[in-house]
Amino acid sequence: MSIYQHFRPEEKDFIDQVYSWRSYVENSYAPKLTDFLDPREQKILQLIIGEHQEIKYQLFGGHMQAERKRGLLFPDYYQPEEKDFQISLLEVDYPKKFITIEHPQVLGSLMSLGLSRSKFGDILMEGEQIQLILCEEIKEYIRLQLESIGKAKVQLKEKGLEACIEVKDSWIESSTTVSSLRLDTIIAGIYNISRQKAQQYIQQGYAKVNFTSIENSAFLCEEGDLLSVRGQGRSIIKTIEGKTKKDKWRIVVGKM
Numbered sequence: 001m002s003i004y005q006h007f008r009p010e011e012k013d014f015i016d017q018v019y020s021w022r023s024y025v026e027n028s029y030a031p032k033l034t035d036f037l038d039p040r041e042q043k044i045l046q047l048i049i050g051e052h053q054e055i056k057y058q059l060f061g062g063h064m065q066a067e068r069k070r071g072l073l074f075p076d077y078y079q080p081e082e083k084d085f086q087i088s089l090l091e092v093d094y095p096k097k098f099i100t101i102e103h104p105q106v107l108g109s110l111m112s113l114g115l116s117r118s119k120f121g122d123i124l125m126e127g128e129q130i131q132l133i134l135c136e137e138i139k140e141y142i143r144l145q146l147e148s149i150g151k152a153k154v155q156l157k158e159k160g161l162e163a164c165i166e167v168k169d170s171w172i173e174s175s176t177t178v179s180s181l182r183l184d185t186i187i188a189g190i191y192n193i194s195r196q197k198a199q200q201y202i203q204q205g206y207a208k209v210n211f212t213s214i215e216n217s218a219f220l221c222e223e224g225d226l227l228s229v230r231g232q233g234r235s236i237i238k239t240i241e242g243k244t245k246k247d248k249w250r251i252v253v254g255k256m
Helices: 009-028 039-049 103-111 136-145 183-191 195-203
Strands: 032-037 055-060 069-075 087-093 120-126 129-135 155-159 172-178 207-209 226-229 233-243 249-255
Touching: 009 032, 009 039, 009 055, 009 069, 032 039, 039 055, 039 069, 087 136, 103 120, 103 129, 129 136, 136 155, 172 183, 183 195, 183 207, 183 226, 183 233, 183 249, 195 207
Parallel strands: none
Antiparallel strands: 032 069, 055 069, 087 129, 087 155, 120 129, 172 249, 207 226, 226 233, 233 249
């Protein structure tokens, strides 16, 4: 039985990547650090490495409630430390009295520098305070290249991870039942809208799964998927608990 049949076709490359990481650790007896993984990628890594006796893994994203995390795969005798994850924190200094900066502007400015999204962790925002979590190896490049966000001139100051903005768990957890795991049905169930309305959002390109726009209403959702619908907010499928007696799927979701 192929491992791929348990996952989506478009996840094949990432699955192969996880297996290559595992092989590296097995053959070199050395730890392997990944870039930042989104919740779905973290779930795939957990499922593949699982309870593998000789290879262990840990996930860390710089703070306790991190959404995006780096993975560390290591031999069972290895004792990982926080510094092994090579995560840096930069705080954004800008003229707060005159300018307001929004989350999409921060992400857009970072992505315009030509680096992969996987090099960045969470963007933390609380009031006027903005912090960037990123892979240590790109820290100096970002400090040199990121001169503005939107219309604001910015300077970046490095801080220790202990200075991370304390993020209150922003996911409000709830349980619901849906007739299927299709994207239109899931969106309708989570956001309490009609399935027809959900289909309109999807067809108009307003729905994303794991940061990728999905325009197929029949797309099947999985545990760990991060959903966003323009105007409706973000949500995550935390667990799929199986079917009820009435043949509906019971799912636990978190909503922003």
